[in-house]
Every structure is written in structure tokens, then in C-alpha cells.
Amino acid sequence: MKEPSQNKIGIQELYADDPIEADRLVWGRESDPNSRRGFLKKSALLLMGTVLGGKIVHAATMPAGLIPAGLFLNGEESLPGKHPGLVLLNDRPINAETPAHLLGDLDTPADLLFVRNNGIPPTKVNPQTWTLTVEGESVHSPKTYTLQELKANFQHHTYRLVLECGGNGRAEFNPPATGNQWTTGAVGCAAWTGVRLKDILLDVGIKSDAVYVGYYGADTHVSGDPTKVVISRGVPMSKAWEEESLIAWEINGEELPALNGYPLRLVFGGWPASTSGKWLTKIVVRNKVHDGEKMTGMSYKVPKTPVAPGAEVGEENMKIIESMPVKSLITSPKTGGMLRLGSSLAVSGKAWAGDLSVKRVEVSSDFGATWQAAQLDGPANRLAWQSWKASLSLPEKGYYEIWARATDSEGTSQPMVVPGWNPRGYLNNACHRIAVKVV
Ligand SMILES: Nc1nc2c(c(=O)[nH]1)N[C@H]1C(S)=C(S)[C@@H](COP(=O)(O)O)O[C@H]1N2
Numbered sequence: 001m002k003e004p005s006q007n008k009i010g011i012q013e014l015y016a017d018d019p020i021e022a023d024r025l026v027w028g029r030e031s032d033p034n035s036r037r038g039f040l041k042k043s044a045l046l047l048m049g050t051v052l053g054g055k056i057v058h059a060a061t062m063p064a065g066l067i068p069a070g071l072f073l074n075g076e077e078s079l080p081g082k083h084p085g086l087v088l089l090n091d092r093p094i095n096a097e098t099p100a101h102l103l104g105d106l107d108t109p110a111d112l113l114f115v116r117n118n119g120i121p122p123t124k125v126n127p128q129t130w131t132l133t134v135e136g137e138s139v140h141s142p143k144t145y146t147l148q149e150l151k152a153n154f155q156h157h158t159y160r161l162v163l164e165c166g167g168n169g170r171a172e173f174n175p176p177a178t179g180n181q182w183t184t185g186a187v188g189c190a191a192w193t194g195v196r197l198k199d200i201l202l203d204v205g206i207k208s209d210a211v212y213v214g215y216y217g218a219d220t221h222v223s224g225d226p227t228k229v230v231i232s233r234g235v236p237m238s239k240a241w242e243e244e245s246l247i248a249w250e251i252n253g254e255e256l257p258a259l260n261g262y263p264l265r266l267v268f269g270g271w272p273a274s275t276s277g278k279w280l281t282k283i284v285v286r287n288k289v290h291d292g293e294k295m296t297g298m299s300y301k302v303p304k305t306p307v308a309p310g311a312e313v314g315e316e317n318m319k320i321i322e323s324m325p326v327k328s329l330i331t332s333p334k335t336g337g338m339l340r341l342g343s344s345l346a347v348s349g350k351a352w353a354g355d356l357s358v359k360r361v362e363v364s365s366d367f368g369a370t371w372q373a374a375q376l377d378g379p380a381n382r383l384a385w386q387s388w389k390a391s392l393s394l395p396e397k398g399y400y401e402i403w404a405r406a407t408d409s410e411g412t413s414q415p416m417v418v419p420g421w422n423p424r425g426y427l428n429n430a431c432h433r434i435a436v437k438v439v
């Protein structure tokens with residue numbers, strides 16, 4: 001399926017010091033529909049048809065991730081409270097990622113933060129009556145707080161924290177893994193405000209045998225079965241006690257978007273975002289590794305030792321993902337930009353490294369043969385992403401790829417190709433690449 005129309009856009013210039021109005025400058029398709037596995041599920045297409053008031057006739061050839069233009073006819077965004085630039089991967093449950101060129105802000109705006117729902121968000125949320133209960137084998141006695149009490153009785157803290165889905169980058173694994181075919185956009189870093197989980201745990205009183213905390217949220221299972229838990233994951237006590245581990249009600253000074261956990265959620269920066277429970281109603285303090293929904297089985301786990309692509313791996317040989325690996329994104333220019341020969345190309349982006357920090361970012365315009373150091377800012381606080389920028393000169397007319405590679409504080413760099421295959425397609429931290437033409 002070829003789509004030549006966009007290639008006919010006339011030559012546009014990218015000026016080095018110009019903020020890039022990306023949509024005018026694209027010479028190719030931003031994503032080749034042939035390269036994207038996972039066309040929208042039949043059920044999703046049917047549902048979209050209902051919303052659009054008629055079936056999508058050529059649904060079979062509709063590229064994955066395309067949001068039907070009809071959804072925007074009234075100037076409405078397809079997802080409530082979210083930016084129209086998000087790419088919808090699934091609509092039941094809703095999953096949408098952020099294109100790299102929209103992630104250039106130091107604090108990802110709330111409407112640009114990706115959405116990863118495993119179930120159906122609660123529809124009637126009343127912050128006045130919302131409560132959080134802390135219970136489990138390892139609390140002395142359970143305690144319930146209203147949202148008002150959390151806000152009134154504990155110190156507020158704000159941290160910039162990276163949220164990245166463990167499955168970000170999954171689309172590149174081969175053999176493919178089932179699940180949302182995230183490309184690069186299941187990540188963001190925002191200023192989260194709330195109370196420290198630690199302060200609440202201390203207030204409740206935790207026994208010395210505590211091993212893990214787990215969460216429960218108010219979302220419901222896609223099947224409609226009210227007895228089924230959507231997801232209930234968690235973190236070991238060492239992460240729970242960290243100063244940056246928050247029970248948050250604000251993002252960048254605003255209420256949480258409905259799709260991102262309004263009115264209350266956990267935020268564990270640097271860990272798979274599946275630990276950051278949304279629509280938070282309950283925290284359990286366990287005397288063993290939490291065994292909630294999607295803690296057990298193969299979810300959010302990778303093989304203990306490397307395996308060949310496509311290998312069958314038994315559960316006993318899998319381990320729970322903890323800190324996320326070092327990674328970076330080129331947020332400007334947007335892939336597909338054109339540059340006039342003789343001008344230098346300003347490249348910039350973000351880099352992050354799970355529980356660690358990033359000590360170096362390099363860029364390459366020759367497929368990794370040579371690398372040039374980028375100027376790298378420090379993080380706003382521990383577990384925040386870091387901005388970087390570089391200026392490249394591209395010597396002659398033609399096609400280039402710009403690659404970025406980050407190295408963490410312990411000296412581990414991003415791989416240039418897709419790293420270790422794993423059955424569920426987690427932790428792809430391969431270098432991000434964009435295309436640029438010099439004309
Ligand atoms: N209650 C609840 N919490 C949840 C989820 C969910 O489906 N339900 N999804 C988890 C997963 S897998 C991810 S990646 C993050 C996504 O957070 P976001 O949608 O705010 O970006 O939320 C996590 N917390």
C-alpha cells in the first residue's frame with residue numbers, strides 16, 4: 001500500500017534556529033503503514049464505526065494508529081482532555097502514544113502524556129467522597145483517608161518524574177509480541193504533586209516484615225465483570241520508601257486528566273509505568289511479593305538470562321522488571337525534515353535512565369560510524385529526564401539519518417539495534433533514529 005501524495009509536498013527549508021513547524025516540512029510518511037504490525041483490532045474498528053455513525057468501509061487497509069478524521073469533525077479531540085496529535089493504538093481499552101516531536105517540553109503537558117489503560121476508567125468520580133485505604137498483612141491496622149485528608153494533613157511534594165510503559169518500543173521486536181504496538185511514544189516526564197507514599201506508610205504504621213506494596217484502582221474490566229481486577233501491580237519496599245515515590249493528584253499544577261488517573265494515582269519515576277497505579281483507591285502492604293493481577297505470570301517480566309528470538313521461556317525463568325534502561329528521544333526536528341545545504345542542523349531531545357541519571361548523549365549522522373557529543377543538561381531532580389542538544393553539519397545533498405545514543409551514570413549505553421528479545425516485548429531501548437534530507 002503506497003501513499004505517494006505526501007511525497008509531493010514541495011521543498012521546505014529547515015533553518016537551524018527556527019522552531020520546526022513540522023507538519024509543513026514532512027517529505028515522507030511519518031510512519032510507513034507497511035512497517036507497522038497490528039492493524040486496529042476488529043472490535044476497535046466496529047466501535048469506531050459506531051462512533052462515526054457508519055462502518056469504516058476500507059477498514060482492512062486502514063493503517064494502524066490512524067485516528068479517523070471524522071472524529072474531529074466538530075473540532076473535538078478524539079480522546080477527552082488529550083491532544084489531537086496523540087496516536088491511538090487501541091480504543092477499548094484506550095491506548096495512545098505521543099509522537100516524538102511532541103515530547104520536546106521539559107514538563108510534558110498533561111494533554112500530551114501517553115495513555116495506557118488496561119480497563120475502562122471510572123466514569124463517575126467524586127473527589128469529595130474519594131478515599132484511599134491502606135491495608136494488607138504488613139500494616140498494624142488498616143487506615144482510610146479521604147482525598148481532603150491526604151491534601152490537608154501531609155506535606156506536599158513536587159517532583160519531575162519519568163513515566164514510561166515497560167512495553168514502549170514493542171513494535172520493533174521480531175518475532176512480534178502481542179499487546180499494544182508502541183513505537184517510541186509511551187513515555188513522558190511531568191511535574192507531579194502529591195504526598196510521599198513514605199509519609200502515608202509511616203502514618204499507617206508498617207510491620208518489619210513488609211516486602212512489597214501493591215495498588216488497586218477504580219477502573220473496571222473490559223469484560224464488564226465487576227469481580228475481575230484490571231491490574232494490581234506494585235513495588236518492593238525499597239522503592240516505596242524513596243522520597244520521590246508519590247501519591248499524586250496534580251500534574252504540572254493541574255488536576256490529573258481523567259484518562260491518566262483522576263483524582264489520585266501513584267507515580268514511581270524510572271520504573272515501568274505499570275507500577276504507577278491510576279484512580280488509586282487502595283494500597284496493600286504485603287509480607288511477600290505482591291501477587292495481584294499482572295504481577296504473576298509473564299506480565300512485566302523478562303527472561304533472567306538472554307534467550308534467542310522466539311524462544312519459549314517458562315515463568316520460572318522470568319524476573320520482574322524493576323528500573324527501566326537508559327534511553328533517549330530526538331524531539332526536534334520531526335523526522336522527515338528538509339535542510340538547505342550549508343545550514344547546520346539543530347537537533348535536540350530528551351534522555352533518561354530509570355533509577356540512574358544520564359551522563360552522556362551523542363548523535364551520529366553516519367549510521368553510528370562516528371559520534372558527536374551533545375550538550376546535556378542535568379535532571380531537574382532525581383528520576384527526571386534530561387534535555388540535550390547538538391548542532392550537526394551535513395556535508396552534502398542527500399538522505400541522512402540522525403541517531404541519538406545516551407549513556408547512563410554507570411556507563412551503560414543504548415544499543416544501536418533492538419536489544420534482547422523477550423516474549424512480551426519489553427524494554428526496547430534501541431537508539432532513536434530520524435530521517436533528514438539535505439537539498
Ligand atoms: N488502575 C490502573 N492503573 C494503571 C493502569 C491501568 O490500566 N489501570 N495501567 C498501567 C500501565 S501498564 C501504565 S504504562 C501506566 C500508564 O500511565 P498513563 O496512562 O498515565 O500514561 O499506568 C499504569 N497504571
Ligand SMILES: [Mo]
Pocket residue numbers: 116164165166167272273274
Ligand atoms: Mo504499561
